[in-house]
Amino acid sequence: MTTQGDCPSLLVVVSELDPLHASETDKEGPVLSLCLSNLLVFINTYLMFNHENRLAFIATTPSECSFLYPLNVNKPDSSGSTEDDLMPGKCGQYELFEDINSTITRGLKAVARRMNSGVTTRPLLAGALAKSLCYIHKHTTDKDNRLLPRILVMKSSPDSPSQYMPTMNCIFAAQKNSIPIDACLIDSDSGFLQQACDLTGGTYIRLPETKALLQYLLWVFLPDHSSRQMLTLPPLGHVDYRAACFCHRKLVEIGYVCSVCLSIFCQFNPICSTCNTRFPVPGLAGSKAKRKKTTQ
Structure with missing residues (x-):
């Protein structure tokens, strides 16, 4: 050693x-x-x-x-x-x-x-x-x-x-x-x-x-x-792995992650502020599909 x-x-x-x-x-x-x-x-x-x-x-x-x-x-x-x-x-x-x-x-x-x-x-x-x-x-x-x-x-x-x-x-x-x-x-x-x-x-x-x-x-x-x-050293204990969101710079335990650039947000954003990827609004896509099925 x-x-x-x-x-x-x-x-x-x-x-x-x-x-x-x-x-x-x-x-x-x-x-x-x-x-x-x-x-x-x-x-x-x-x-x-x-x-x-x-x-x-x-x-x-x-x-x-x-x-x-x-x-x-x-x-x-x-x-x-x-x-x-x-x-x-x-x-x-x-x-x-x-x-x-x-x-x-x-x-x-x-x-x-x-x-x-x-x-x-x-x-x-x-x-x-x-x-x-x-x-x-x-x-x-x-x-x-x-x-x-x-x-x-x-x-x-x-x-x-x-x-x-x-x-x-x-x-x-x-x-x-x-x-x-x-x-x-x-x-x-x-x-x-x-x-x-x-x-x-x-x-x-x-x-x-x-x-x-x-x-x-x-x-x-x-x-x-x-x-x-x-040596017997003090243990590290619990590690705080919370990440800081890209929108408000605050630590979050649960958030939204961009599937393209992996940016983290504390609330839903239809457009990623980092890579400008567009995402469907939650609930809106489901309502469109339901409306289309009703029309048929």
């Missing part, structure tokens, strides 16, 4: 900052103000498992998705260094930890300052997942590359039904490419991430309390997925 100590890993951490969950005195939100130190300890421990392990960190808000680490992805920074110069093999271990901790901390605070407290939308989860998949694809397409990719999502806000389709597209892309998606929920549950973890073989955890974050990060999310088979 291949374990984390045998093969290097590429971990992409997605952390959301939601102004709707931040108070007036705590604009930086729960992830930054309460959980950042624990998250940095987890990241440092992950990098100590293997000196070839790689890390990327993405922060997402309702208005942006930003790479906080490595800095200037695909471009050299002002000092002339690229993202590959910031990997464990390029500098000392302690220097790497200090660089990562300070870079992520400064980046999160800068993103928090740019947030608009008056917004009513949710963080761009789909955009962050898409960026994660692109970054993983770039660094794992080489045939000689032994990196085992995975994504860890830190989330504290409810799902946004308007992001259902792009989020599911990212989940199916991760499933097809065998990229596990793990989810650590700090406040409310997420049906989207429940489906993501179930479909990709990841682990879904909703914290019983914020103070237990570091314990769950080290216990559940630090081991790689082959090592987790030897």
Whole structure:
């Protein structure tokens, strides 16, 4: 069995900052103000498992998705260094930890300052997942590359039904490419991430309390997925597989599905708004047939 100590890993951490969950005195939100130190300890421990392990960190808000680490992805920074110069093999271990901790901390605070407290939308989860998949694809397409990719999502806000389709597209892309998606929920549950973890073989955890974050990060999310088979982890439980309708973007248990493009609607529409397919109105076709039979 291949374990984390045998093969290097590429971990992409997605952390959301939601102004709707931040108070007036705590604009930086729960992830930054309460959980950042624990998250940095987890990241440092992950990098100590293997000196070839790689890390990327993405922060997402309702208005942006930003790479906080490595800095200037695909471009050299002002000092002339690229993202590959910031990997464990390029500098000392302690220097790497200090660089990562300070870079992520400064980046999160800068993103928090740019947030608009008056917004009513949710963080761009789909955009962050898409960026994660692109970054993983770039660094794992080489045939000689032994990196085992995975994504860890830190989330504290409810799902946004308007992001259902792009989020599911990212989940199916991760499933097809065998990229596990793990989810650590700090406040409310997420049906989207429940489906993501179930479909990709990841682990879904909703914290019983914020103070237990570091314990769950080290216990559940630090081991790689082959090592987790030897651990007794909390079960996923019930998975919310409700879909969001295309007309009102609300979650539905029973709805109407277009037989051509498989679009979902919460109420009957004679014309599919996605592919413009026309459907007979329920009851109207039966009344025409009955009227024709009566005429004969």
